[in-house]
Amino acid sequence: MTMTPVNLSSTVADDEPPVSLWRDAWHRLLRNKLAVAGLAVVILLAFVAVFGPWLTPYDFLTQDLAARNQAPSLAHLFGTDDLGRDVFSRVVYGTRTAFVVAIVVTTIAVVIGVTLGAMAGYFGGLFDRIVMWFTDMTMSVPNLLLVVVINASLKTPLTAWMEARYQATLNPFYRETIWVDFLLVFGSMALISWPPYARLVRAQVLSIRGRPYVTAARALGLTNRLILIRYIVPNAIGPLIVSVSAGLGTAMVLESAFSFLGVGVNPPTPSWGNMISDGLRVWQHYPHLLAAPAAVLGLATVAFSFLGDGLNDALNPRGSK
Amino acid sequence: MTAPADNKPLLDVRGLTIEIETRRGPAIIVDGINLTVGKGETVGVVGESGCGKSLTMLSLVRLLPNKIKVKGGTAEFAGRDLLKMSKSELRQVRGGKIGFVFQDPMTSLNPVMRIGDQLCEPLIYHRNMSKADARKRAIELLRLVGIPGPEQRITAYPHELSGGMRQRVMIAMGLACDPELLIADEPTTALDVTIQAQIVDLVKDLRKKLNMSVVWITHDLALIAGLVDRVAVLYAGTVVEDAPVGELFARPTHPYTRGLLASIPKLSDEQASRLSSIGGTPPEPGRRPKGCPFAPRCALAESVCHESVPVLESVAGTSGHRVACFVAQRQMKEAA
Numbered sequence: 342m343t344m345t346p347v348n349l350s351s352t353v354a355d356d357e358p359p360v361s362l363w364r365d366a367w368h369r370l371l372r373n374k375l376a377v378a379g380l381a382v383v384i385l386l387a388f389v390a391v392f393g394p395w396l397t398p399y400d401f402l403t404q405d406l407a408a409r410n411q412a413p414s415l416a417h418l419f420g421t422d423d424l425g426r427d428v429f430s431r432v433v434y435g436t437r438t439a440f441v442v443a444i445v446v447t448t449i450a451v452v453i454g455v456t457l458g459a460m461a462g463y464f465g466g467l468f469d470r471i472v473m474w475f476t477d478m479t480m481s482v483p484n485l486l487l488v489v490v491i492n493a494s495l496k497t498p499l500t501a502w503m504e505a506r507y508q509a510t511l512n513p514f515y516r517e518t519i520w521v522d523f524l525l526v527f528g529s530m531a532l533i534s535w536p537p538y539a540r541l542v543r544a545q546v547l548s549i550r551g552r553p554y555v556t557a558a559r560a561l562g563l564t565n566r567l568i569l570i571r572y573i574v575p576n577a578i579g580p581l582i583v584s585v586s587a588g589l590g591t592a593m594v595l596e597s598a599f600s601f602l603g604v605g606v607n608p609p610t611p612s613w614g615n616m617i618s619d620g621l622r623v624w625q626h627y628p629h630l631l632a633a634p635a636a637v638l639g640l641a642t643v644a645f646s647f648l649g650d651g652l653n654d655a656l657n658p659r660g661s662k
Numbered sequence: 663m664t665a666p667a668d669n670k671p672l673l674d675v676r677g678l679t680i681e682i683e684t685r686r687g688p689a690i691i692v693d694g695i696n697l698t699v700g701k702g703e704t705v706g707v708v709g710e711s712g713c714g715k716s717l718t719m720l721s722l723v724r725l726l727p728n729k730i731k732v733k734g735g736t737a738e739f740a741g742r743d744l745l746k747m748s749k750s751e752l753r754q755v756r757g758g759k760i761g762f763v764f765q766d767p768m769t770s771l772n773p774v775m776r777i778g779d780q781l782c783e784p785l786i787y788h789r790n791m792s793k794a795d796a797r798k799r800a801i802e803l804l805r806l807v808g809i810p811g812p813e814q815r816i817t818a819y820p821h822e823l824s825g826g827m828r829q830r831v832m833i834a835m836g837l838a839c840d841p842e843l844l845i846a847d848e849p850t851t852a853l854d855v856t857i858q859a860q861i862v863d864l865v866k867d868l869r870k871k872l873n874m875s876v877v878w879i880t881h882d883l884a885l886i887a888g889l890v891d892r893v894a895v896l897y898a899g900t901v902v903e904d905a906p907v908g909e910l911f912a913r914p915t916h917p918y919t920r921g922l923l924a925s926i927p928k929l930s931d932e933q934a935s936r937l938s939s940i941g942g943t944p945p946e947p948g949r950r951p952k953g954c955p956f957a958p959r960c961a962l963a964e965s966v967c968h969e970s971v972p973v974l975e976s977v978a979g980t981s982g983h984r985v986a987c988f989v990a991q992r993q994m995k996e997a998a
Contacts, residue, residue, distance in 0.1 A: 465728075551727075553770040559725055560764075561784045561835065562756030571783070575774045 369655040376651020382644035389433055390440040397430035419633040422619065428633050431611040435634060438612040439641065442526070443592040449531035451585060454538025459569055459577070461539070462546025473543070476536040485598065488529040492604040496525060526605055530595055534588065541584055545577035552576075579656040583649050590645030597638055613638045670741070671698040672843060672875050673722075678735035680717055680726070680899070682947055689948030692718055692899040693955075694735065696974065699843065704869060704876040706886040706907070708922070709896030712944060715879045716765075718896075719845050721745075723756050740842065758788040761836030763846040767828035767853075771820040777831050778816030784838045803834040806871075808864060826857035833864065843875045850885065862889050884926045887911065892982070895919050898944050898955035901974060905983040915977055915985040915994075917960050954988070962989045 370376055389396065413420045419428035461472040499521045507515035514520075549555065550573065558568050593613070599605030600614025601621075613634040620631030680692035692714040699705050707715050721732050722744050737744045744755065756762075764770040772780055781803060782796035791799065797816070804812035807830040820828055829849060836844055846865065850858035866889050869876050878886055883893070886907075893910050895903040895918065903916040914920045921940040942959035945951060951958055957967040966988050977983040978994050985991070 553764055553766055554772045556725060557762065557764055557770045557832070557835070558772070558783075560723060560756055560762035561787075561838075562753040562758055563783060563787060564753065567783070567787070571775065572772050576772070 366652075366655040370651050373651040373654060375647045376655070379644040379647030379649075379651060382640060383648055386436055386641055386644070387440065390437045393433040393437050397433045398427065400430065413629055420627070420629045422627075422630055428616075428630065431616060432613070432633055432637055435611040435613045435616060436637070436641075438606055438610060439593045439596060439638075442530070442596040442606070442612075443589045445527050446530040446534060446592045446596075447585060447588050449527065450534035450588070451538055451581070453531070454535040455542050455574065455581065457535075458539035458542030459546050459574055462543040463550055463565070463569055463573060469543075472539065476539050479533065479536045482533075484533045484595075485602065487533055488599060489602065489604055491529040491532075492525050496521065499525070522606065526596070526599065530592065530599070534592065534595075538581070538584065538588075541580060542574075542577055545580060546573055549573050549576050580653075582656065583653040586645055586652055587649035590642040590649075593638065593641055593645075672701045672703075672740060673697070673699040673877075674736075674738040675718070675722070676736050676738075678718060678721065678737060679733045680714065680721055681731055681733045683729045683731070684948060686948060688733075689946075690733075690899065690950065691730070691947045692721075693950070695896070695899065695901055697894055697901065697904075699875050699877055701842075702869075702873055702875055703892065704878065704890045706883075706890035706893040707877060707879045707896060708881065708883055708886075708893055710881055710944065713896045714899040715881075715896055716847050719762075719847055719877065719879060722845070723760060723762070724752060725756075754788070757784045757841075758839045759842050761839070761841035761844045763829070763832050763836045763844065763849045765848040765851050767825055767832050767849075770832055771828055773820055776817050776819055777823070781816075781831070781835055781838060784835065788839045799838070800834075803838060804831070806837070806868070807831070807834045808860075809834075825853055826860065829853060829857075829861055830864070833861070833868075837868065837872065840872065841874060843877065844869070845877045845879070847879045848881070849878075850880075850882075858885060862886070865889065883922055895922070898950065900955060900986065902956065902987070903985045904974065905977075905980075905985075909980060909983050913977075913980075913983070915983070915990045916956075916987045917962050917989070918956050954986075964989060 370380075419432060422428055422431070457472045457476075461469040503515045503521060506512070555568060555572055558572050563571075596605055596612060597614030597617060600612045601618040603618075605614050606612040616634035617631060617638070620627070620634065624631040675695060675697040678692060678695045678697075679690065681688040682691050695714070695718055697705070697707070697718070707718070709715050717726065717730060720726050722737050722739070724732075724745070726732070732745055735745070739755065739760070742751075744752070747755065771777065778797065778800050781800035782791075782793065785791045785796040785799055786793065789796075800816055801812045804815060809815055809827060809830050815823075815827075820831075823831065829852075832849070833846075836846075844865075849865075850861050853861065862885060865876060865878070868874075876890075878890060880886055886893070890907050893903075893905060893907050894901050895910075895916065897918050903910070903914070903919045905915075910919065911923070914923050918940070921938075924938040925940065927937055940959060945955055945958070951968065953966070953968040953970055954960070954963070954972055957963040960967065972986040972988050972991070974984040974986045975991055977985055977990075
């Protein structure tokens with residue numbers, strides 16, 4: 342408590358601009374040093390992801406067989422790999438892959454999770470039970486196993502189908518097998534990522550559903566859809582933002598894990614995961630091939646994690662000082 | 663003091679019974695309530711906590727919590743039974759024809775929406791207003807409920823307003839679509855005494871201006887004495903006495919009503935006497951006595967009171983004063 346004399350006329354805050362909950366949270370976030378550091382790294386990585394191709398000295402695909410397996414130097418900051426490709430350029434381009442995967446997968450997972458979770462929590466009953474049954478079922482299957490099974494069983498038939506369509510229509514769209522990769526990688530990752538969001542949102546909605554302002558909204562005759570979108574979801578969003586921030590980092594790790602297992606983004610498109618996978622085979626001789634992508638992946642994960650923790654504190658004013 | 667000449671009441675609740683599911687089976691919380699509200703009439707519904715006041719009103723627009731169900735009775739509003747309406751008809755009544763003001767203004771407004779947007783919502787939904795028109799109307803409403811500087815306040819979030827201001831916003835929301843009936847569920851309980859009086863005066867003023875009926879739920883008889891035309895006294899889910907307000911204060915007939923009136927502290931009391939109170943507690947749902955629900959706490963109870971349940975009967979020589987008490991009814995007959 343400060344001892345400044347209270348100006349009675351100003352207690353009603355007549356001229357002050359309204360301070361929104363979000364602006365309050367933003368100020369609290371800026372006071373948290375780790376969170377600011379995390380935010381800075383995330384912004385830097387996002388910048389690199391967007392403008393990467395214009396920042397790198399080399400193309401990520403150009404092979405220079407005269408300069409294979411070079412140690413880091415001024416010409417090649419992170420050295421070169423066994424095909425003479427510049428590792429720095431590949432890591433930079435891998436950032437784009439990581440962000441695309443993280444954002445697309447998390448977006449799909451959040452849309453599915455929030456929709457199902459919010460409806461399950463709000464309507465309850467049979468719908469709730471069925472959604473929760475699917476959630477539990479998905480969560481009870483080992484993630485990696487599920488993704489490997491989906492990829493292994495669907496990739497060949499899908500590619501064959503695309504080829505058949507191309508033969509039949511000669512539409513060049515069907516030539517691009519990259520769509521199969523995207524569909525399978527993004528689809529299977531989203532499939533295993535939505536249940537935690539659904540659970541989180543359902544729990545939030547269950548506690549918000551009974552609040553007086555929801556009853557008041559119903560007494561105003563508003564429709565369930567309007568109440569869900571305007572009254573319940575916005576009040577449930579705090580914990581979700583925290584979870585999404587951490588989830589983006591997790592999705593990057595997940596993508597790397599899949600690439601490592603050979604079910605992720607396909608070479609030659611650089612991803613941190615397949616770079617780690619390649620580097621691991623020769624790490625005793627050329628440790629930089631493993632260290633560079635691994636370090637960047639670690640940095641990204643830690644940054645998202647710090648940012649998530651910071652957001653958690655910022656959005657829960659009662660949680661901590 | 664009296665309802666307008668139009669004989670058909672705006673709201674006519676008959677035999678409304680509400681049950682709650684408990685682990686030991688269903689228990690009755692509201693037992694055959696009869697209540698009428700005429701057009702332009704203001705009715706106070708009085709009773710202690712847990713007597714079923716709020717549930718009765720929530721059941722009218724079918725907003726009861728999950729485990730609580732209406733088991734019988736009708737509730738006609740402007741000639742249509744609210745309890746049998748379709749969901750979409752009901753949504754038109756909610757907010758459009760019946761406005762609600764809730765007990766706790768601190769938690770009854772959406773914390774992440776500006777109050778202007780919350781006010782506009784029912785207008786856009788029920789009245790198909792454009793955003794700009796709804797905004798104008800929202801400013802008018804805020805002015806109507808006495809909020810200074812409504813043009814600025816419309817962009818405020820609920821946490822920027824005081825409790826009294828928020829309750830005014832709640833009232834503005836209840837009034838947004840010119841309802842025929844405003845149900846105020848203990849709207850002053852969470853407020854300071856001085857603010858309570860302001861809110862009572864505000865509603866008193868508004869109901870004349872807008873020519874609407876008001877049901878004011880409260881446990882504070884003194885607060886509403888100057889506001890309401892008629893009072894229904896509830897005990898354990900039944901109406902025990904129903905009378906014009908002046909009549910009720912002049913001649914309280916049910917022992918419970920007398921107890922309530924006696925427990926209002928008076929400044930005129932010369933010596934500091936102990937506050938009068940009614941001994942005992944109301945029956946729990948599921949453990950209702952066989953006879954009159956008030957009999958176990960009643961000083962005048964006779965054997966008949968423990969045996970059968972009294973019904974509302976007119977008090978001789980009055981208009982519209984009814985009481986459900988064997989003893990009072992017998993005493994009146996003897997006096998006559």
